[in-house]
Amino acid sequence: MLLQGTIIVDARTVLEDGAIVIEDDRIAAVDDSADLYEEYPDHERRRYDLIMPGLVQSHVHSVQSPGRARADGLGLCEWLSDQILPMEAAMGPEATRAAAALGYLECLASGTTTVVDHPSVEHTAEAFESAIETGIRARMGKVLIDKTDSAGLAEATETALTETERLLTRYHGARDGRIQYAVTPRFAASCSEACLRGARALANRHDGVRIHTHAAEESETIETVREATDKRPIQWLHEVGLTGSDVVLAHCVQTSDAERDLLAETGTHVCYCPSANMKLGAGIAPVGDYLDREINVTIGSDGPPSNDTLDGFTELRQAALLQRVSRRDPTALSARGVFRMGTRSGAEAAGFDAVGRLAEGWKADIVGLSTETARATPRGDPYAHLVFVAQGADVRFTMVDGEVQYDDGDYSGVDAAAIRRRVEQIPDRLDVWAITGSHQAWRRVSGHSPFVGCEPVTSHSLSWGS
Numbered sequence: 001m002l003l004q005g006t007i008i009v010d011a012r013t014v015l016e017d018g019a020i021v022i023e024d025d026r027i028a029a030v031d032d033s034a035d036l037y038e039e040y041p042d043h044e045r046r047r048y049d050l051i052m053p054g055l056v057q058s059h060v061h062s063v064q065s066p067g068r069a070r071a072d073g074l075g076l077c078e079w080l081s082d083q084i085l086p087m088e089a090a091m092g093p094e095a096t097r098a099a100a101a102l103g104y105l106e107c108l109a110s111g112t113t114t115v116v117d118h119p120s121v122e123h124t125a126e127a128f129e130s131a132i133e134t135g136i137r138a139r140m141g142k143v144l145i146d147k148t149d150s151a152g153l154a155e156a157t158e159t160a161l162t163e164t165e166r167l168l169t170r171y172h173g174a175r176d177g178r179i180q181y182a183v184t185p186r187f188a189a190s191c192s193e194a195c196l197r198g199a200r201a202l203a204n205r206h207d208g209v210r211i212h213t214h215a216a217e218e219s220e221t222i223e224t225v226r227e228a229t230d231k232r233p234i235q236w237l238h239e240v241g242l243t244g245s246d247v248v249l250a251h252c253v254q255t256s257d258a259e260r261d262l263l264a265e266t267g268t269h270v271c272y273c274p275s276a277n278m279k280l281g282a283g284i285a286p287v288g289d290y291l292d293r294e295i296n297v298t299i300g301s302d303g304p305p306s307n308d309t310l311d312g313f314t315e316l317r318q319a320a321l322l323q324r325v326s327r328r329d330p331t332a333l334s335a336r337g338v339f340r341m342g343t344r345s346g347a348e349a350a351g352f353d354a355v356g357r358l359a360e361g362w363k364a365d366i367v368g369l370s371t372e373t374a375r376a377t378p379r380g381d382p383y384a385h386l387v388f389v390a391q392g393a394d395v396r397f398t399m400v401d402g403e404v405q406y407d408d409g410d411y412s413g414v415d416a417a418a419i420r421r422r423v424e425q426i427p428d429r430l431d432v433w434a435i436t437g438s439h440q441a442w443r444r445v446s447g448h449s450p451f452v453g454c455e456p457v458t459s460h461s462l463s464w465g466s
């Protein structure tokens with residue numbers, strides 16, 4: 001296949017009248033269109049107004065799709081304990097599979113080709129199967145919770161780690177490497193020290209495995225960790241081994257100077273989720289300071305209940321605008337810088353070496369957009385257009401690994417309409433209100449996050465940390 005249009009190669013290079021040649025799963029050539037038209041006369045040809053690397057979102061919750069627009073006006077801990085964890089606990093295998101599929105289809109249709117996903121504790125194999133079926137590139141893993149929670153998701157520490165290794169063995173490297181594993185503790189407050197150290201031990205035992213968790217999102221969860229460990233979240237994660245160049249930490253909104261030093265010294269990746277942080281009132285992540293310290297910062301939508309969309313272009317726009325207003329500086333975060341955060345920086349965090357740039361020999365993860373709308377006319381600087389003007393609805397073409405997964409409203413190999421119908425039925429079938437009734441009373445009395453004072457489900461010594 002040969003794609004022609006304005007080619008945004010990366011955050012530095014644009015070919016105004018360019019072309020890309022795709023052969024198998026790789027980009028065979030990128031050059032001026034006239035030269036490639038002559039060299040490759042027999043390739044199928046398509047034209048799009050803007051052609052760019054697929055977006056990489058390094059923190060999403062695909063299985064939370066049924067919770068879209070259903071948990072508004074709540075702080076993070078109440079939102080999580082009264083709505084999200086009970087919803088996840090009530091979802092069976094079929095619902096989990098459909099919800100994850102819908103999340104991936106939304107990503108593909110709006111220009112995201114790679115996700116670092118944070119599914120749930122239960123039925124994680126179903127999310128893996130949906131990733132394989134929809135064709136998205138994904139780094140993902142079973143969520144670990146071994147401290148008692150009222151939603152009933154907590155597992156014995158050894159059970160959680162054993163199941164993690166089983167899934168890792170089954171899915172890490174699946175679909176010719178398109179699917180990769182991330183050991184995925186929910187966050188520090190939901191996991192015992194044995195569980196967190198076990199997560200590091202698992203990642204160390206298997207080549208190419210990464211770690212993905214939440215950190216320092218808002219004040220109540222920070223205080224929960226401090227009460228339990230006498231340390232701030234990132235300091236505690238560092239002590240148990242969960243920092244480093246193979247670790248992606250979502251949010252990092254409220255961090256101390258000492259924590260920022262740790263992030264920089266260890267090469268830990270930070271995923272900025274501006275829309276979710278705003279909706280839940282968590283605050284504004286100090287992205288400018290992170291970048292000044294040469295910390296790799298990436299972009300993520302978080303989940304449908306905390307954002308209501310998985311459109312990565314929305315996050316590019318919000319990321320830039322929020323940083324500029326918070327610093328009262330229109331130069332605080334350039335369009336090119338945000339574009340890199342949403343492409344190559346995300347791929348680096350996710351551990352995909354040849355993703356996030358349109359260059360010869362790189363993976364053919366490509367998105368084609370239209371500018372034929374009133375909103376998108378006229379088209380100015382391509383980076384400013386992609387960050388401040390473009391929306392997921394502008395996407396006409398999405399390719400992953402050289403395979404067309406989305407083509408102007410049509411998906412490859414999946415029945416998108418059936419998946420939508422299935423997910424539409426999920427909220428009405430979940431008995432979440434019955435589940436959360438007693439929990440809401442519990443939380444009103446406790447006034448804390450759902451894991452304060454909780455002990456691990458098992459406390460006997462384990463061999464995972466060795």
